[in-house]
Amino acid sequence: xxxxxxxxxxxxxxxxxxxxxxxxxxxxxxxxxxxxxxxxxxxxxxxxxxxxxxxxxxxxxxxxxxxxxxxxxxxxxxxxxxxxxxxxxxxxxxxxxxxxxxxxxxxxxxxxxxxxxxxxxxxxxxxxxxxxxxxxxxxxxxxxxxxxxxxxxxxxxxxxxxxxxxxxxxxxxxxxxxxxxxxxxxxxxxxxxxxxxxxxxxxxxxxxxxxxxxxxxxxxxxxxxxxxxxxxxxxxxxxxxxxxxxxxxxxxxxxxxxxxxxxxxxxxxxxxxxxxxxxxxxxxxxxxxxxxxxxxxxxxxxxxxxxxxxxxxxxxxxxxxxxxxxxxxxxxxxxxxxxxxxxxxxxxxxxxxxxxxxxxxxxxxxxxxxxxxxxxxxxxxxxxxxxxxxxxxx
Amino acid sequence: xxxxxxxxxxxxxxxxxxxxxxxxxxxxxxxxxxxxxxxxxxxxxxxxxxxxxxxxxxxxxxxxxxxxxxxxxxxxxxxxxxxxxxxxxxxxxxxxxxxxxxxxxxxxxxxxxxxxxxxxxxxxxxxxxxxxxxxxxxxxxxxxxxxxxxxxxxxxxxxxxxxxxxxxxxxxxxxxxxxxxxxxxxxxxxxxxxxxxxxxxxxxxxxxxxxxxxxxxxxxxxxxxxxxxxxxxxxxxxxxxxxxxxxxxxxxxxxxxxxxxxxxxxxxxxxxxxxxxxxxxxxxxxxxxxxxxxxxxxxxxxxxxxxxxxxxxxxxxxxxxxxxxxxxxxxxxxxxxxxxxxxxxxxxxxxxxxxxxxxxxxxxxxxxxxxxxxxxxxxxxxxxxxxxxxxxxx
Numbered sequence: 142x143x144x145x146x147x148x149x150x151x152x153x154x155x156x157x158x159x160x161x162x163x164x165x166x167x168x169x170x171x172x173x174x175x176x177x178x179x180x181x182x183x184x185x186x187x188x189x190x191x192x193x194x195x196x197x198x199x200x201x202x203x204x205x206x207x208x209x210x211x212x213x214x215x216x217x218x219x220x221x222x223x224x225x226x227x228x229x230x231x232x233x234x235x236x237x238x239x240x241x242x243x244x245x246x247x248x249x250x251x252x253x254x255x256x257x258x259x260x261x262x263x264x265x266x267x268x269x270x271x272x273x274x275x276x277x278x279x280x281x282x283x284x285x286x287x288x289x290x291x292x293x294x295x296x297x298x299x300x301x302x303x304x305x306x307x308x309x310x311x312x313x314x315x316x317x318x319x320x321x322x323x324x325x326x327x328x329x330x331x332x333x334x335x336x337x338x339x340x341x342x343x344x345x346x347x348x349x350x351x352x353x354x355x356x357x358x359x360x361x362x363x364x365x366x367x368x369x370x371x372x373x374x375x376x377x378x379x380x381x382x383x384x385x386x387x388x389x390x391x392x393x394x395x396x397x398x399x400x401x402x403x404x405x406x407x408x409x410x411x412x413x414x415x416x417x418x419x420x421x422x423x424x425x426x427x428x429x430x431x432x433x434x435x436x437x438x439x440x441x442x443x444x445x446x447x448x449x450x451x452x453x454x455x456x457x458x459x460x461x462x463x464x465x466x467x468x469x470x471x472x473x474x475x476x477x478x479x480x481x482x483x484x485x486x487x488x489x490x491x492x493x494x495x496x497x498x499x500x501x502x503x504x505x506x507x508x509x510x511x512x513x514x515x516x517x518x519x520x521x522x523x524x525x526x527x528x529x530x531x532x533x534x535x
Numbered sequence: 536x537x538x539x540x541x542x543x544x545x546x547x548x549x550x551x552x553x554x555x556x557x558x559x560x561x562x563x564x565x566x567x568x569x570x571x572x573x574x575x576x577x578x579x580x581x582x583x584x585x586x587x588x589x590x591x592x593x594x595x596x597x598x599x600x601x602x603x604x605x606x607x608x609x610x611x612x613x614x615x616x617x618x619x620x621x622x623x624x625x626x627x628x629x630x631x632x633x634x635x636x637x638x639x640x641x642x643x644x645x646x647x648x649x650x651x652x653x654x655x656x657x658x659x660x661x662x663x664x665x666x667x668x669x670x671x672x673x674x675x676x677x678x679x680x681x682x683x684x685x686x687x688x689x690x691x692x693x694x695x696x697x698x699x700x701x702x703x704x705x706x707x708x709x710x711x712x713x714x715x716x717x718x719x720x721x722x723x724x725x726x727x728x729x730x731x732x733x734x735x736x737x738x739x740x741x742x743x744x745x746x747x748x749x750x751x752x753x754x755x756x757x758x759x760x761x762x763x764x765x766x767x768x769x770x771x772x773x774x775x776x777x778x779x780x781x782x783x784x785x786x787x788x789x790x791x792x793x794x795x796x797x798x799x800x801x802x803x804x805x806x807x808x809x810x811x812x813x814x815x816x817x818x819x820x821x822x823x824x825x826x827x828x829x830x831x832x833x834x835x836x837x838x839x840x841x842x843x844x845x846x847x848x849x850x851x852x853x854x855x856x857x858x859x860x861x862x863x864x865x866x867x868x869x870x871x872x873x874x875x876x877x878x879x880x881x882x883x884x885x886x887x888x889x890x891x892x893x894x895x896x897x898x899x900x901x902x903x904x905x906x907x908x909x910x911x912x913x914x915x916x917x918x919x920x921x922x923x924x925x926x927x928x929x
Contacts, residue, residue, distance in 0.1 A: 162671070164671065189782070194597055194598065195591075195597070197589075197591045197592055197663070197666055198591055198592065201665075201666045201670050202666055202669075202670055203588055203589070203619065203621065203663060203666045203667040204588065204619060204620065204621040204667050204668075204912065204913050204916075205619075206620065206782065206917075207782040207784075207785040207913060207916045207917050208669045208785045210782055210785065211669075211782075211784055211785035211786065211789065212785075216781075216782065216783045216784075217780070217781070217782050218779060218780075218781045218783075218803055218804065218807050219779060219780065219807070220627070220630065220631075220780050221620070221780055221781075221782035221917055222618055222619070222620045222624075222627045222631070222780070223618070223619040223620065224616055224617070224618060224619075225597065225598060225599075225616070225617040225618075225619060226598065226600065226615070226616045226617065227597065227598040230616075233614070233616045236614065236635075236640065237614075237616070237631050237634065237635070239638065239640070240631065240634030240635040240637070240638040240640055241630075241631070241634040243634070243637070243638035243639075244633065244634040244637035244638050245637075245811075246630065246633070246634055246777075246778070246811070269591070269597060271595075272591055272595045272596055272597045273597040273598050274598075275596075275602045275605075276595050276596055277556070277558065383640075384640070385612060385613060386611070386612075386613065386614050386615055386616070387610075387611070387612045387615075388583070388600065388601040388604055388605075388610065388611050388612075388615035389610045389612075390601075390605055390610075391601040391602045391604065391605035391606075392602075392605065395605065409612055410612065413612050413613070417639075417640065518598065519598050519601060522598075522601045523600075523601050523615055
């Protein structure tokens with residue numbers, strides 16, 4: 142019989158500005174995760190992934206996986222590896238865990254991730270950001286930190302489709318208001334449209350609440366083979382039905398779309414992910430998309446097929462991403478409110494989706510059966526999608 | 536029918552001290568790999584892993600996978616990720632590719648790896664080395680660079696088992712003499728026992744030829760699903776039968792063996808790998824073990840089960856790792872002669888094993904059917920094993 146991978150537990154440390162090391166935060170997250178699944182003993186965990194990008198530079202720790210495995214108290218005998226896909230490292234590691242579990246190479250894998258970005262040397266983070274793009278090509282041509290790049294993207298979308306500053310602001314308002322109730326989020330703050338519109342500029346047209354913050358944090362989930370999962374928990378099983386990660390270009394000169402607001406590579410990833418999970422965009426009951434900037438979520442709801450191209454702003458403004466709308470999105474606060482410790486973000490998303498499909502989310506989407514997480518990484522060079530369901534693919 | 540993963544092509548750039556960037560070397564290696572399999576079009580490659588540890592610090596490039604994928608001319612739509620397990624990154628990425636292919640998430644994956652370690656700032660390499668161990672625990676206690684650690688290990692093995700300096704030297708003599716014929720190796724130099732014994736000290740008892748060098752280099756292989764592999768090549772198929780990666784500890788204070796020359800974690804990895812591949816140590820016809828230091832290979836032949844504990848030195852001295860011996864080892868020169876660009880080493884080993892099982896190696900082991908690669912990583916905190924065969928596991 143085919144082996145299937147399920148996500149059965151998850152946990153996080155408090156995200157924000159932390160006086161804690163990366164290893165400390167990973168330990169907190171793993172403890173929170175293990176407390177979510179009382180039947181699981183650390184010795185049963187045979188695989189471990191840790192997703193991080195800046196650990197070498199900002200935490201002075203390369204080869205983080207064994208260091209963190211020991212601090213967490215597990216002794217993996219199938220796999221113990223660090224994964225780095227920048228902002229999509231966590232979701233990528235979940236896909237890798239799926240492969241190992243389904244192939245029979247591992248039975249129970251902890252997938253964790255995190256970053257320590259507030260350091261005494263603040264320039265380390267920006268220095269690392271400059272090393273995260275293609276440093277031979279884009280950096281010398283002036284493309285470095287993300288805000289200017291996504292500001293250009295926002296301008297393009299506004300020009301072509303009439304997207305408004307108010308529509309961008311609605312992304313932040315909706316997501317902040319979810320995050321206000323999330324004790325692990327960086328910000329617990331309700332946001333009004335007026336506050337969002339009156340915020341100071343970052344790079345026009347993007348203002349403060351259009352941009353996710355710099356964040357310390359870690360998160361962890363358990364991916365288990367179906368029969369082991371059934372032994373370990375009475376909660377509804379959440380199957381990892383499918384996924385994909387597309388990387389069609391790296392340097393900005395080879396952008397795969399017609400223009401900066403046309404994310405052809407996300408469409409490729411979405412098509413492949415939907416096919417692997419045997420579902421379509423209309424089947425998605427709840428989603429977590431990569432709202433690193435408000436404009437990102439606007440374009441993502443289009444390219445993921447939740448609305449027509451160009452209509453993302455109106456879709457969000459009309460309440461379709463709120464509970465009761467067509468596809469509730471970022472129901473735990475998203476990157477905008479929770480923050481974005483790169484390697485941890487896809488794992489945070491997976492935790493929220495697991496809880497939604499098990500009926501135990503803070504803002505519960507009633508009867509949710511199929512769900513999706515999405516990450517972009519780099520200067521929009523990769524897209525990673527994972528699709529979850531209450532039923533396995535048949 | 537179960538999906539199976541095969542390794543069907545491989546290539547390397549010249550290893551050594553290179554006036555080339557990491558991305559340049561990865562491109563050279565990928566070109567060499569693609570030329571090894573004329574039927575394969577870059578557009579057919581749907582997955583890409585890049586294994587590297589020091590790219591962030593020494594090459595100022597984080598999130599290397601999409602940058603290198605683009606330079607290589609491939610557009611992955613299943614996976615595109617960087618893997619870091621230090622010295623075992625390459626072999627770990629091969630295990631991950633196996634999982635993706637067998638689970639149906641990918642069909643044809645390029646697994647590449649490399650490091651650029653000679654930089655204008657030579658201290659960057661040593662600085663990164665210090666960040667590669669557990670920097671909270673081992674570094675402040677004086678355990679930093681590998682040579683002193685492996686010198687202690689050698690002293691322990693000599694004291695307990697009577698291993699001699701001559702036996703250590705034989706490891707280097709055998710491996711250098713294989714490497715002398717390998718145009719991609721860092722050193723093409725035959726070595727006599729007298730030269731090895733007369734070499735200058737590094738950390739006693741280890742001398743120059745007991746230690747692998749600092750190396751620039753990259754390597755790449757193609758892992759393909761069985762039916763696709765059959766369409767692409769008429770060469771014998773080389774199946775990835777199984778493997779494992781054990782990480783039982785991180786800090787030296789929690790060493791899992793009875794003493795430094797007792798590698799209990801390697802035995803755990805070996806047992807699990809053999810079980811997954813349904814073979815035992817006596818079935819291995821040819822192997823590539825991690826000879827970062829001569830003492831490493833001595834202990835590895837013991838813990839992998841090729842000879843009894845304590846007899847590794849005599850096993851190698853008596854010629855059992857040469858062609859015609861019980862288990863020819865490091866038949867392309869190993870780390871000692873080829874060099875050790877961390878993320879690339881497991882991939883170099885896989886290329887040599889593939890060629891051995893296809894009957895096209897430089898120093899051919901006649902009729903080889905089952906083969907093994909082994910890597911250790913960090914200050915001996917992880918062991919990774921991959922087992923290959925002319926037949927799949929049944």
